[in-house]
Every structure is written in C-alpha cells, then in structure tokens.
Amino acid sequence: MRAVEYCLVAVDCPDPVALSGFYHGLLGGEVKKYDDDWYDLYAPGGHRIAFQRAPGHRPPQWPRADENSQQLHLDFHVRDMGAAETQALSLGAVPLDLDDQDGQRGFRVYADPAGHPFCLCQA
Structure with missing residues (x-):
C-alpha cells in the first residue's frame, strides 16, 4: 500500500x-x-x-486568465459525445469550447452551473 x-x-x-x-x-x-x-x-x-x-x-475564467485562473478542472471519458453533450446541457452545463476540430481533438469544454470548467473526452 x-x-x-x-x-x-x-x-x-x-x-x-x-x-x-x-x-x-x-x-x-x-x-x-x-x-x-x-x-x-x-x-x-x-x-x-x-x-x-x-x-x-468566483467562477474561474475560460480560457485561462492571470487574475482568475481555472485552478483545476475535471475530465470525463464518454463513449458517445453527442449523447453526453445533450445530457450535460440538459442538466445546466454551459458550452465554453466546442470546436473539436471535426472530432480530431477529441474533447469539448463546458462549465458546470457554478462556473467550473470540465471536459467531455472521447473514450
């Protein structure tokens, strides 16, 4: 241990x-x-x-800023990006950066209801 x-x-x-x-x-x-x-x-x-x-x-700023950095964020693996995005948005997530470069980048960035950034990452 x-x-x-x-x-x-x-x-x-x-x-x-x-x-x-x-x-x-x-x-x-x-x-x-x-x-x-x-x-x-x-x-x-x-x-x-x-x-x-x-x-x-105070919610962190996206993208990063000197005065109020994101401090940390959570990443979640998803099998179906579209279904995961629909679920997150229906729960109150706010899109921050959805340009996944036609699926090449493999992740999208959102803010939770308190403003913390989190990523949905293609598994």
Missing part, C-alpha cells in the same frame, strides 16, 4: 446541493450530505467528489 492514496476532489461552490445534483445527474452514483455546507458524490467506479460551500466563490 502506498503512503498516500486518493480520497476525493473537493470543489468550492456557492450551492453544494445544486452542484452535487448536477454531477449526480451527469455521472450517477449517490449523493450524501455531511452537513449544510458539504455534500459528497460517491460516483460509480469508487470516485468521490465533494462540494463545499464557499460564500465568496
């Missing part, structure tokens, strides 16, 4: 209930409330994403 093991990714947001619901709709799994300011998504495959309330949250 390694001295360090993956535990979770914690995401700051203004509304952890809403953002955990968005990612639950996108990925499936189970959302569990820790307290009013922290919700966990236990996603399929053993992955865990936590959503913590940050009252002064």
